[in-house]
Amino acid sequence: MPSNPQALSGNRLLALLPPRERKRILAACEPVELCFAEILADPGERIRHVYFPTRSFISLTAPPDVHGDLEVALIGDEGMLGASLLLGVDISPLHAVVQGAGPALRLGTQAFRDELKRSSSLNRVLGRYVYITLCQLAQTAACNRFHLLEARLARWLLMTYDRAHADTFHITHDFLAYMLGVRRVGITKAASSLQLQSLIRYHRGDITILDPPGLTAAACECYALDRATYDRLLP
Amino acid sequence: MPSNPQALSGNRLLALLPPRERKRILAACEPVELCFAEILADPGERIRHVYFPTRSFISLTAPPDVHGDLEVALIGDEGMLGASLLLGVDISPLHAVVQGAGPALRLGTQAFRDELKRSSSLNRVLGRYVYITLCQLAQTAACNRFHLLEARLARWLLMTYDRAHADTFHITHDFLAYMLGVRRVGITKAASSLQLQSLIRYHRGDITILDPPGLTAAACECYALDRATYDRLLP
DNA sequence: TGCCCTCTGTGCGCTAGCGTCCATACGGCG
DNA sequence: CGCCGTATGGACGCTAGCGCACAGAGGGCA
Numbered sequence A, B: 001m002p003s004n005p006q007a008l009s010g011n012r013l014l015a016l017l018p019p020r021e022r023k024r025i026l027a028a029c030e031p032v033e034l035c036f037a038e039i040l041a042d043p044g045e046r047i048r049h050v051y052f053p054t055r056s057f058i059s060l061t062a063p064p065d066v067h068g069d070l071e072v073a074l075i076g077d078e079g080m081l082g083a084s085l086l087l088g089v090d091i092s093p094l095h096a097v098v099q100g101a102g103p104a105l106r107l108g109t110q111a112f113r114d115e116l117k118r119s120s121s122l123n124r125v126l127g128r129y130v131y132i133t134l135c136q137l138a139q140t141a142a143c144n145r146f147h148l149l150e151a152r153l154a155r156w157l158l159m160t161y162d163r164a165h166a167d168t169f170h171i172t173h174d175f176l177a178y179m180l181g182v183r184r185v186g187i188t189k190a191a192s193s194l195q196l197q198s199l200i201r202y203h204r205g206d207i208t209i210l211d212p213p214g215l216t217a218a219a220c221e222c223y224a225l226d227r228a229t230y231d232r233l234l235p
Numbered sequence C: 001t002g003c004c005c006t007c008t009g010t011g012c013g014c015t016a017g018c019g020t021c022c023a024t025a026c027g028g029c030g
Numbered sequence D: 001c002g003c004c005g006t007a008t009g010g011a012c013g014c015t016a017g018c019g020c021a022c023a024g025a026g027g028g029c030a
Helices: A005-009 A019-028 A083-087 A109-118 A120-146 A149-164 A171-178 A183-197 A212-218 A222-233 B005-009 B018-028 B084-086 B108-117 B120-146 B149-164 B173-180 B183-198 B212-216 B220-231
Strands: A032-033 A039-040 A051-053 A057-065 A066-076 A095-100 A102-108 A166-168 A200-203 A206-209 B031-035 B039-041 B048-053 B058-065 B068-075 B095-100 B100-110 B168-170 B200-203 B206-209
Touching: A005 A166, A005 B031, A005 B183, A019 A102, A019 A109, A019 A120, A019 B039, A032 A051, A032 B100, A039 B068, A051 A057, A051 A109, A057 A149, A057 B120, A066 A095, A066 A120, A066 A149, A066 A171, A083 A109, A083 A120, A102 A109, A109 A120, A109 A212, A120 A149, A120 A222, A120 B084, A120 B120, A149 A166, A149 A183, A149 A206, A149 A212, A149 A222, A171 A183, A171 B100, A183 A200, A200 B206, B018 B100, B018 B120, B039 B183, B048 B058, B048 B108, B058 B149, B068 B095, B068 B120, B068 B149, B068 B173, B084 B108, B084 B120, B100 B108, B100 B183, B108 B120, B120 B149, B149 B168, B149 B173, B149 B206, B149 B212, B173 B183, B200 B220, B206 B220
Parallel strands: none
Antiparallel strands: A032 A102, A039 A095, A051 A102, A057 A066, A057 A095, A166 A206, A200 A206, B031 B100, B039 B095, B048 B100, B058 B068, B058 B095, B168 B206, B200 B206
């Protein structure tokens, strides 16, 4: 049996709550299995459930443009989907798509609101989480402006690696191009360069992270900064 | 004498509060005059005061990179600086510099926290404001990725125009380049194109907006989307 | 075994924006 | 009036990434 709080809940935000409140919230949650490409939220639509991924992860993309979407954030077991309810807004700000299939905990909007009213710890933890999200969005805005594709790709792979809890996951170049807002060919070039450096290996959509530290060195500092921000605020 | 709430407070967020609470907060505020280039916050530093600009405006920039800073948000009388206190974090996430000199209302961190405890309207309004900020950051991330400099420049000029409440303001190409994260020469080219189209006029740092609707057409949709988001949430 | 679909790699010309250096022009101040 | 600092404009070659079109290479399935 798992005995540390993280394993008990499977989600780091919930793991930070005092046992009593965590238990109450876990009891209210419903375990669900998220499927790849499932759409969990559309911008402007009402939020029906919040999700705490445990071994799944979710991509948030900016409202599409002529050029297609662009991923601006990734949510795994370190976060949650639907935190804007903390701000009193029950409208989803962004498009949310399941990017890595797997289990998550789900809670209805009203039940989540009730918990927010009851638990000041939940408020504290989620406030910090929203703050982290703000920081990371600002970082991403700068990243998109300045950093070369290869570095951005490395960052993205590391972020996914952290959330997938596995060194192999399935992602095609096409999909990566879509997430990073570039041509598929651009990904092919950047990815093959990373592969030449033995940092990753891939084959028909299966990507393996071979050398996380090396990949971190190849990534822009955004990755390290994001992690530092998180660790500082939610240790 | 001004008689509408906005004129009474000079800041749109405060104007949205019920008269009683607005009065109480206004009484606690200290009017200050912000000077151009004054630094109001540094990332990682403790927040000492929150600011409600009335006729001034403040630039938020992402932590600098090898390439220099990059503006990710602009705060004028439609917003405030220091809203992260609402999230329970008293550390500034970004660099804040006065971009347009002028008056603002200032409140000490503790006084602001007290008001947050007392006023649920303040919580509601600021929650929505933080939500808007989230949306706009995501939008900006995509904007930086996809949109051409001329459109981004037009967007920036319009955002400043809205906050300056004047059709002329002082900004050199050099400074614009810094804000948008590009070369000064790039700004010169984009700006002279806008001038050729009679959308703006400039001369040694004095920029005049000649044709706001025309400029809106030249800008990317981000500008219109940002405004729509704001108007939907804080009418 | 053969077929077809999906994934990856390559080549070509093109554009936006880069880095750099130099040229002009305005305007305040001595 | 002249000088100099600041603001703007232009020219150079260069690179990252674009759009497009096509070629190969697995791999699942009939």
